[in-house]
Amino acid sequence: MSTMVNLSRIHFPITTLGPGRRIGIWFQGCSIRCxxxxxxxxWVQGRGxxxxxxxxxxxxPWLSTADGITISGGEPxxxxxxxxxxxxxxxARTDADILVFTGYPWTAICEALATSPSVIDAIVCGPFDIDETQTLALRGSDNQELHLMTPLGRARFASFERRMDERDRSFDVMFDDNGDVWLAGIPARGDFRRLRHILEGGGSTLGTSEDTRFPSL
Structure with missing residues (x-):
């Protein structure tokens, strides 16, 4: 019997969460809730x-042309x-690299990773911290750590051991069948607020899924 999983969405291609054209898989449900x-x-458990x-x-069908797979959430x-x-x-099906994002710190997951070596090439771990600076590529806040787990991970992700620059200021735009628009990427502080102002200035509206308890975003 197959293992059951709760998922938010799946999309291909995405280009803003790792190198190349990637399959994005977002888990549904998060107990960390940064x-x-x-x-x-x-965040909500039990959907999808x-x-x-x-x-x-x-x-x-995408595995033969995907450069990588990115798994995020929610909390995988x-x-x-x-x-x-x-x-x-x-x-077992692809030589593409696999990147996982998790809000758990390294000390909480390293034992689990040791029991299944080589299934993850790179992992970004640690909770998002709104009070931290955001200067590093592929990270929402500078407390988060990028661990390169395999030779493939080191080859593919060593270039992300750097400061954030204009290459990182982009989003993938995804459309659902019901007309919702999803943005994939790692926004800088205030990006959503600026996007809302631009759209509202043109007569449109924007509803986002961000935690709006922090208007400084």
């Missing part, structure tokens, strides 16, 4: 329940069994 998170819609087999079948490590089941199945 203040100021841009993805409050992924499906089988890991179904996820693999969905992404299978809240569904640890499903996460590693999915990772093992994907690793």
């Amino acid at each position: 203040p100021g998170c841009i993805s409050m819609d992924t 329940t499906t089988a890991v087999d179904e996820v693999v079948q969905t992404v299978a 490590f809240d569904q640890r069994e499903a996460l590693f089941d999915l990772l093992v199945r994907l690793r």
Whole structure:
């Protein structure tokens, strides 16, 4: 029987969460719930329940052309069994690199990673901290750590051990069947506020999934 997993969405291609054209898989449900998170819609548990087999079948047509796979959330490590089941199945089907984002600190996940070596090439770990600076590539706040786990991870992600620059100031735009628009990427502080002002200036409106308890964003 296939492991069950709660997912928010799947999209291909994305280009802003790692190098190249990537498959993006967002887990649904997060127990960490960092203040100021841009993805409050992924916090609620129990939505988007499906089988890991179904996820693999969905992404299978893209695997031959994808440069990498990025798994985010929500919080992937809240569904640890499903996460590693999915990772093992994907690793068996592709040579693309696998990047995982988690809000858990390294000390909380390193033991689990040691039991399944080589299924993750790179991992960004640590909670988003709204009070931290944001100067590093591929990270929402500078307390987050990028760990390169495999030779492939080091080859693909060593270039992200740098300060953020204009290459990182971009988003992928995704459209759902119901007309919702999703942005994939790592926004700088205030990006959503600036986007709202631009749209409202043109007569449009914007509703976001960010944690709006922090208007300085």
